[in-house]
Amino acid sequence: MIRVRIKVEPHAYEAVIRHGLLGAAGEQIAEVLPAAKHRRAFVITVASVKRRWGAKLVKSLSAAGFRPALIEMPEGERHKRLATIETLAGKLIAAGADRDSIVIAFGGGVAGDVTGMLASIFMRGIEFVQIPTTLLAQVDASIGGKTGVNLRGGKNLLGTFQQPRIVLIDPAVLATLPEREFRAGLFESLKAGVIGKPQLFEKFEQLSPKQLRSDAELLEWVIAESVRLKADIVARDEREDGLRRVLNFGHTIGHALEADTNYRHFLHGEAVAWGMVAAAKIAKQVGCAEKHVVARIEQAVLRFGPLPVVKSDGKNILKLIQGDKKTRNGVVHFVLPKKIGRVNIVNDVPAQVILRAVREIGQIKSNSCLPQ
Numbered sequence: 586m587i588r589v590r591i592k593v594e595p596h597a598y599e600a601v602i603r604h605g606l607l608g609a610a611g612e613q614i615a616e617v618l619p620a621a622k623h624r625r626a627f628v629i630t631v632a633s634v635k636r637r638w639g640a641k642l643v644k645s646l647s648a649a650g651f652r653p654a655l656i657e658m659p660e661g662e663r664h665k666r667l668a669t670i671e672t673l674a675g676k677l678i679a680a681g682a683d684r685d686s687i688v689i690a691f692g693g694g695v696a697g698d699v700t701g702m703l704a705s706i707f708m709r710g711i712e713f714v715q716i717p718t719t720l721l722a723q724v725d726a727s728i729g730g731k732t733g734v735n736l737r738g739g740k741n742l743l744g745t746f747q748q749p750r751i752v753l754i755d756p757a758v759l760a761t762l763p764e765r766e767f768r769a770g771l772f773e774s775l776k777a778g779v780i781g782k783p784q785l786f787e788k789f790e791q792l793s794p795k796q797l798r799s800d801a802e803l804l805e806w807v808i809a810e811s812v813r814l815k816a817d818i819v820a821r822d823e824r825e826d827g828l829r830r831v832l833n834f835g836h837t838i839g840h841a842l843e844a845d846t847n848y849r850h851f852l853h854g855e856a857v858a859w860g861m862v863a864a865a866k867i868a869k870q871v872g873c874a875e876k877h878v879v880a881r882i883e884q885a886v887l888r889f890g891p892l893p894v895v896k897s898d899g900k901n902i903l904k905l906i907q908g909d910k911k912t913r914n915g916v917v918h919f920v921l922p923k924k925i926g927r928v929n930i931v932n933d934v935p936a937q938v939i940l941r942a943v944r945e946i947g948q949i950k951s952n953s954c955l956p957q
């Protein structure tokens with residue numbers, strides 16, 4: 586069992602990582618949120634997770650003294666919106682939730698972001714636990730306390746900070762995750778490698794997604810390293826005033842690609858994958874990347890298998906970037922790789938350079954693209 590401490594205000598918490606942990610979820614939660622006080626535990630989940638893993642979690646919660654109930658929300662990024670939160674809050678009320686109830690996010694990043702935001706505003710805030718079930722949520726989204734929903738105008742434009750009390754990561758639940766979703770999650774982990782875990786990046790240069798998926802110990806290590814990187818950064822900058830921005834590596838263009846295709850063409854991790862390649866190309870053009878870095882990043886991304894083709898027009902992407910909430914006072918911040926394990930924030934990337942990078946990723950077609 587690996588425990589990673591996330592040292593934030595108002596309380597530090599732990600991410601616990603272990604194959605088979607789901608069966609012990611109830612007792613782990615009861616250690617930080619005693620069942621005698623927090624009897625009602627509402628598990629917010631999606632159909633595919635509920636069907637395969639719901640009974641196991643409910644059994645474990647009951648055994649630890651909680652009175653659990655499963656509440657389903659619709660799947661997919663399209664449902665990461667305020668209306669979903671209102672519906673869920675109505676269901677909580679109907680089921681008798683009160684201020685001492687716990688909500689448990691049991692799904693991917695979408696369920697985590699929605700449930701976290703729900704917990705932060707339901708009766709002005711109730712306790713919240715994360716049990717991420719996608720690789721992306723295990724290596725990234727479940728850590729750090731950012732919650733949010735999308736608006737038509739862009740991703741995550743409404744949101745709050747709400748730290749969970751504990752994060753329970755069981756890589757065994759990834760067995761039912763579709764292969765494409767698994768690969769999408771690997772990209773967020775690759776991101777962690779570029780930002781500050783060179784050994785993680787080097788592992789990814791040697792191993793295939795298939796090898797990673799079939800080796801439980803290796804997978805635990807990959808998840809733990811990614812969580813450690815995020816925990817470190819979040820502890821030093823919880824509210825994204827400075828350092829935390831490095832976690833947006835690949836996300837400036839990635840988010841714009843997602844918005845430009847109405848969140849339907851790319852999985853989040855896939856858009857970030859293209860965003861990392863684009864950022865590497867920008868770094869080369871503005872001269873901040875050391876030799877070989879750009880090629881290594883591009884190769885590592887493409888090794889993880891096919892991605893949907895980029896068809897977006899550079900001008901649209903530019904417009905979306907300027908409307909992104911990462912843009913402050915009209916200045917676009919780009920996180921650019923210097924070397925593997927080190928990124929810089931650059932504020933003055935010329936529009937022409939961005940346009941060129943978007944054009945270049947649009948030209949990478951080869952056999953690395955998913956059939957359309």
Ligand SMILES: NC(=O)c1ccc[n+]([C@@H]2O[C@H](COP(=O)([O-])OP(=O)(O)OC[C@H]3O[C@@H](n4cnc5c(N)ncnc54)[C@H](O)[C@@H]3O)[C@@H](O)[C@H]2O)c1
Nearest residue numbers: 631633660693694695696718719721726731758761762853
């Ligand atoms: N809060 C943060 O810090 C943060 C960080 C990164 C990403 N995010 C957000 O996370 C979201 C993406 O998360 P995601 O990639 O997990 O997508 P997702 O939540 O949509 O999950 C992907 C799909 O996998 C299914 N699924 C989940 N677990 C499964 C399992 N074990 N077996 C079978 N199917 C399963 C889901 O139902 C869904 O259809 C984005 O909205 C992104 O903005 C948030």
Ligand SMILES: [Zn+2]
Nearest residue numbers: 773836853857
């Ligand atoms: Zn992301």
